[in-house]
Amino acid sequence: MDRIHVPIDKNFRTTWNRICHERPYAVWSSEHDGGLIYGSTVAIYIDACTLCMKCVDACPTNVFKLSLENEITPLYTKECILCLVCEIACPTDAIHVDRQGGSEETLKSLLGEV
Ligand code: SF4
Ligand code: SF4
Structure with missing residues (x-):
């Protein structure tokens, strides 16, 4: 399966398992998916990430780190x-x-709509 085209499961917070890792953010897994999601409020589906760095460049408060x-x-x-x-x-x-x-x-403010 070409995982690149599978978006993050927006219901992961209730349907995926929060697994224990020695990381400063939650790590989620799913038996059905096989992938990993990092984070809770801000969540990244690692298996779909191409490391394009657009989120890193776009975030106004530098939330993301490689x-x-x-x-x-x-x-x-x-x-x-x-x-x-x-x-x-x-x-x-x-x-x-x-x-x-x-x-x-x-969001509208950052997009220049207000
Ligand atoms: S680096 Fe950020 S913007 Fe690029 S694919 Fe990964 S999560 Fe998405
Ligand atoms: S761009 Fe940064 S501040 Fe905005 S929602 Fe994403 S992580 Fe949060």
Whole structure:
């Protein structure tokens, strides 16, 4: 299966298993999918990530960091302002941000719509 074209499962927070890793962010797995998702509020489906770095460049608060394993991680999720720009920037739909408490006005502001 060409995993590049499979977007992040937006229901992973309730349907995937949160597994224990020695990482500063949650790691999720699914028996049915076989892939991994890093993070909770800001989540990255690692198997769909092409390391294009667009999310890194687009995030206004520098949430993302490239790990020593050469994977994009949501290391600084606490800095997230829920603007959703990373979701829009990601060409493979590998990112999902939990909109709870999110700011559509912030997104519009960053897009120059207000
Ligand atoms: S929602 Fe905005 S602030 Fe949060 S990680 Fe994405 S681009 Fe960064
Ligand atoms: S924008 Fe998407 S594909 Fe590109 S590095 Fe970020 S998560 Fe990976």
